[in-house]
Amino acid sequence: MKKTIAAWTIAAAAVLGLAACSSSEPSEGTGAGAESSSSAAPSSSAAPETDTGSGDQTVADACTEVQAKIQEASTAVAGIDMSTASSDPQGTVDAFTETVDGVGAAVESVNNPEVKTALSAVHEDFVALRDLLAKVLVEQDMSAAAGITTAATDVQTSAQELATLCN
Template sequence: MNRRIAAWTIAAVAVLGLTACSGAPAAEDDKSTDSGDSAPVEETNTDQSVEEACGIVLPKLQEASSAAGEIDTTGATDPQTTVDQFNTVVDAFGEAADSVSNVEVQEATAAVHEDFVALSDVLSKVLIDQDLSAAENMGTITTDMTESATALQELCS
């Protein structure tokens, strides 16, 4: 029973943290570049604007947020599956950070990723190792997640 409560709590915090990242992106497609291409652009140059980088990162974070909603928090699956599902979401955050060259957006997205890595570590300790004392830092992790997600959202709005 304690494992199920811990899993549900951690997953709920994670989903709440992700909602801060899933706000409406800035007008990403309203401005077209000189080339006029309508294909998705994942630029690698260092001249990428904040708006362009956010146009790449935010949809990826929204997709990860949707995937987080499908994590089994009922306890119907084994704990390792729950951790694996959550780690897939966390990995998507890392990939989103790596997909842009704008330093500001990349750093803000990396900060969100790092906070979710910390949450993943706690989730693993609680569910796999059954170490409920690992959840002691949840307040700090939750605060960090909220701050980093808010900073990214403010940068991209």
């Protein structure tokens, strides 16, 4: 029972984290609204945003690309049947790993340094969450369940930071 609760908690944290990422809409077409919302950032106008140091991808373009990949990962997490966590713990971890790999693929596909850094933090937090899930479900290390709150908070925090960057 404790394993199932831990698995559900981890899945919920993953879904919430991905929802925070995928709900962001880049503000590239909002003109003055985009400028006022990012006035504290170094690139407060549209012109600097087009040259982010990489010369290849704007923040808005990177966020648009990432959003589609994060939505795919979010759908995959939502499709994980956590009720089978007790009977097929490795299958549950493998399904979650597919989501982690999807976020990792999104990191690799982006060349904007700001978005890549923020998305890398999300990916690292998901890796930690997946590792925690494996410890609880596969290795049956219930002491690892104590880290669920921290891992869930880390995922939500990094996902929110990405969403803030992309808004």
